[in-house]
Amino acid sequence: GQSLEQPSEVTAVEGAIVQINCTYQTSGFYGLSWYQQHDGGAPTFLSYNALDGLEETGRFSSFLSRSDSYGYLLLQELQMKDSASYFCAVRALYQLIWGAGTKLIIKP
Amino acid sequence: EPEVTQTPSHQVTQMGQEVILRCVPISNHLYFYWYRQILGQKVEFLVSFYNNEISEKSEIFDDQFSVERPDGSNFTLKIRSTKLEDSAMYFCASSEAGGYGYTFGSGTRLTVV
Numbered sequence: 123g124q125s126l127e128q129p130s131e132v133t134a135v136e137g138a139i140v141q142i143n144c145t146y147q148t149s150g151f152y153g154l155s156w157y158q159q160h161d162g163g164a165p166t167f168l169s170y171n172a173l174d175g176l177e178e179t180g181r182f183s184s185f186l187s188r189s190d191s192y193g194y195l196l197l198q199e200l201q202m203k204d205s206a207s208y209f210c211a212v213r214a215l216y217q218l219i220w221g222a223g224t225k226l227i228i229k230p
Numbered sequence: 231e232p233e234v235t236q237t238p239s240h241q242v243t244q245m246g247q248e249v250i251l252r253c254v255p256i257s258n259h260l261y262f263y264w265y266r267q268i269l270g271q272k273v274e275f276l277v278s279f280y281n282n283e284i285s286e287k288s289e290i291f292d293d294q295f296s297v298e299r300p301d302g303s304n305f306t307l308k309i310r311s312t313k314l315e316d317s318a319m320y321f322c323a324s325s326e327a328g329g330y331g332y333t334f335g336s337g338t339r340l341t342v343v
Contacts, residue, residue, distance in 0.1 A: 155330055164321060164334040165273065172330075209273065213329040216261065216278035216286045223272060 124148045126221035128210055133227045134200055142195045142224045144210035152213040154186050154193045159223070160206045168195070170213075200228050232256040236322050236335035243312055243342055251307045251338045253322030261325045262305045263332065264297065266290070266318040273321070279305065280328065312342045 126146045134140040144154065153172035157165035169177055171186035171193060183196040197204055205228045211218040235254040243249050255262050264276040277287045277297055284297065296308045305324075309316055319339050323332040 153330055155332075164336050165332075166334070167332055170330045211273075216280070216328045217263075217275040217288070218265075218273075218329070218332070219275065220273040 124212075124214075124219050126210055126212060126219065128208075128221045128224045130222065131225045131227065133229065136200055136202060136228055136230050138200050139196065139198050140200060140226065142197075142208050142210075142226070144193045144195075144221055146191050146193075146210070146212050146219075146221075148212045148214055148219055150214040151188070151191075152215060154184070155211045155213060155218060156182075156184055156195045157209045157211060158206050159209065165209065168208075172213075197226075202228055202230070204228060232333070234322055234324055234333050234335035236320075236338050238338060239336065240339045241341070243340070245314060245342055246311050249309050249312055249340065251309075251320050251322075251340070253305045253307070253335055254303050255305055255322065255324030256333055257303070259324035259326050259333070261285075261328045262297075262299070263323040263325075264307045265321045265323065265334075267321065267337075268318045276307070278328070285328070309340075312340075314342050316340060317342045 128144045155170045156168040159165045169184040181198045186193045207223040209223045211220045262279040267273045277291045278285045319337045321337045322335040325332045
């Protein structure tokens, strides 16, 4: 079967750093993506890792270890607007296989 | 910034009726997709479309579903005979390269009654 595991909910304080982990088990793997989704909104692309290592885009970084079937999204200098659900998704050729999402709750 | 446009934003239909969901992908993107998200659940892949043909489809995308690119700009999803369990948010997406860097539309909330 195909599965992605990520925590259902994470709570952090404004200005802090938070890491959202994702482990996957899929029959095909071309890369790991992260998407942000605010309530009722469309998913927004954050990052994509095809190779091992860290990718940095502003306050957000994403890491991949293909040998461990593991990745994480790191959010720094948290702002209230970062409150949303974050999804990891494995690229299996053209389609994305999605995790169930992590709801990030930010407290002032 | 370029957008993927979906219409309508909401659609209510009776069980057994046909619906067509419409999408205008970003103009220089080559890959098009339909995904759905049942309320509170994860996003599920339906179909990908490239070079005027389906490149991949999921088990959800059975004979009741079809996609079409009738002209150079629109990309449509048709559900022939809707069921209650088809109620979901349907997202269209497009990308320059296959499989990543998607831009999603705002979605069509389909309610089957």
